[in-house]
Amino acid sequence: MNSPPPSPADDAPTIWNSPAMTRRLRRRYAAERRFRLIGMAAVALSAAFLAFLLITMVAQGIGGFTQTRVTLPVDLAAAELPVEPARLKGRGADLALAGAGLEHAVDGAATLAFGADGTDLLSPGAWIVVRDAVKADPTLLRGTTRFSLPVASAYDVAAKGEGTPEAEAVVARLKARGVLSTGWNLTFLTDADATDPTRVGIWGAAKGSLLTMLVTLALAFPIGVLAALYLEEYAPKNRWTDLIEVSINNLAAVPSIIFGLLGLAVFLGTFGLPRSAPLVGGLTLALMTMPVIVIAGRNAIKAVPPSIRDAALAIGASRVQVIFHHVLPLALPGILTGTIIGMARALGETAPLLMIGMRAFIAAPPQGLTDPATVLPVQIFLWSDQVDRGFIEKTSAAIIVLLVFLLAMNGLAIYLRNRFETRW
Known part of the structure; x- marks a missing residue:
């Protein structure tokens, strides 16, 4: 007994080149392309946020690894510090220099070199740099030495382009005299916390x-x-x-x-x-x-x-x-x-x-x-x-x-x- 021929409705799903199937495949491929584009956009957006974070942090934080310094001649012989070079050996060096007036000698040299406001130019911890240099070489007490000392925070920020107009004017004058320089701030990596931003470390x-x-x-x-x-x-x-x-x-x-x-x-x-x-x-x-x-x-x-x-x-x-x-x-x-x-x-x-x-x-x-x-x-x-x-x-x-x-x-x-x- 012969079976009846298939109707056109039964053949429709198997005809892949029919207009209905072509439209259906076109919509399927379009949905897949949209999904891939959305995925690529999500990845690109995440990468953009990460790049923005890194670029912002580096741009704002790179200055923390550098430090602005001023060259200052200090006549330690004229200061006549009551310290014997022989006492600057061993653990007693810090104690010997603590009350010797070294800080006042540095302030006096700053006043002599930069005027009455010279002491405000230096960082509160600038004399510590001189103390460490004297501990390493006690012969510095016998003459004049040019030290590269950190400036105060306001002038350090101004030297990096973010200070007040008054501080930037002072920095411009110091640069014109050739006594201002910028170098790596190694104390930021070797010291602990402090109240002065020029002396803090991590x-x-x-x-x-x-x-x-x-x-x-x-x-x-x-x-x-x-x-x-x-x-x-x-x-x-x-x-x-x-x-x-x-x-x-x-x-x-x-x-x-x-x-x-x-x-x-x-x-x-x-x-x-x-x-x-x-x-x-x-x-x-x-x-x-x-x-x-x-x-x-x-x-x-x-x-x-x-x-x-x-x-x-x-x-x-x-x-x-x-x-x-x-x-x-x-x-x-x-x-x-x-x-x-x-x-x-x-x-x-x-x-x-x-x-x-x-x-x-x-x-x-x-x-x-x-x-x-x-x-x-x-x-x-x-x-x-x-x-x-x-x-x-x-x-x-x-x-x-x-x-x-x-x-x-x-x-x-x-x-x-x-x-x-x-x-x-």
Whole structure:
């Protein structure tokens, strides 16, 4: 029995060159092109925002790495300082020069060279440069020496094109005399905080950040990895385990200031640990970083194929040997990547550290985990609140240093992932 011929309606979906199908394909391809253009626009917009951030920070902060100096002849022999060159050796040199009138000798030389307002031209810490030079070479006390001394903040800013008209006029006169110069400000990288923007440095905050991160890593990494191993390999699947997993996921999303309140109540209020110490800061940030490490560790352990475990168990390996000889080495790249990303987040945190008192004025770098200290984000916050315009460029310069730290940590995470990642 012959079947009836197909109707035109039945043939329509199979006719790819029909006008209806052509319009449908045209709309489909147009939607795909629009989606690709939207994706490219999103990437370009993100790159533009990042470029704007970097260019703005570099433009505003590059001046923080330079310093304006004035050449000043100082006749230390005429000053007749009551200091014997023999006493300028060893640790007693600072004490010997502290009350010798060296600061007045520098002010007198500035008045002689630049007039009655010459002392206002120099930075309040300019005499420290002379003190350090005398300590290095006591023979300078016997004659006249030309020193290159930092100028006051107002004239330093004016020399970089952002000062008041009066300060810019003074700078123009000094440049015409050929006594003004600009050089790298190495003290910004080697000194701690100060009240004078021409003498501030980031080393104290950078060292505080380093000590705080060491405490955070020493606590959060082993505890987080062991917790991830237990939850993924040993923990029974019941409602208590589900409750723990939900709690860990929620802790990873808790605002950081809550951890600061927890550190304030527990570590300072209950245990009485020293305020503003890297030890307390590291403990607080470890609480914040640990959930991130646990989540990243569980995902990395879960990505190891079950066949690895089965093969190791089949040849007689114990459960501990399977985990530490096979599973953990294969999951380590992912664990390290998550750990470094969590540490990078902790490095940029400010709110929890403000709650535990790490916003104090620290004029000397910390020597241990219990010494008063601050960290780079808090130092940036403190400088941004200053009135002196000289702190503006120092704030941007400190942001550049912090961004370099963060980019280095993220680059390390990418390297570890590409270096040790195993593809299945």
